[in-house]
Amino acid sequence: MTKENVRIKEELRNLIDAYALLSDEKKIADVVHLFTEDTVYESYINGTSAGKVSGRKEMEKVFNGHASFVKTYFTLNGQHIVQIDEDTATGISFAQIKMIREPEGKSVLSDYSVRYDDKYVCQDGRWLIKERSGYFILIEERVLRG
Structure with a gap:
């Protein structure tokens, strides 16, 4: 693995970590700028x-709508595997996401x-997410006590 690939892998990991952190903080306007305009x-x-959402504007609207129902987000990122091909890359990452809502x-x-x-692209020297498919594999809901 070249030094350049190591650097790119670190940038891509920072990208998915920024997505989690900004999402947890409900900074949706910042989240959407981690994606390409035509995402x-x-x-x-x-x-x-x-x-399914297409484009930053639709994404911001949908994500803000979702965030309005959530009191607290907490995300923990796990494995992140990437394949780099010059100024594009693909990746698989795993996350545990916890959300607290207060219905009733x-x-x-x-x-x-x-x-x-994920599909990533480097635009103007910056890596962005071009396409993201999120597969919610295990889902558990429970009322918190106390």
């Missing part, structure tokens, strides 16, 4: 498409185990 983001639950005044914890399949 495509699709979510799957139990193998079935649960939604009760704190409900949703715990998601997610696999992301």
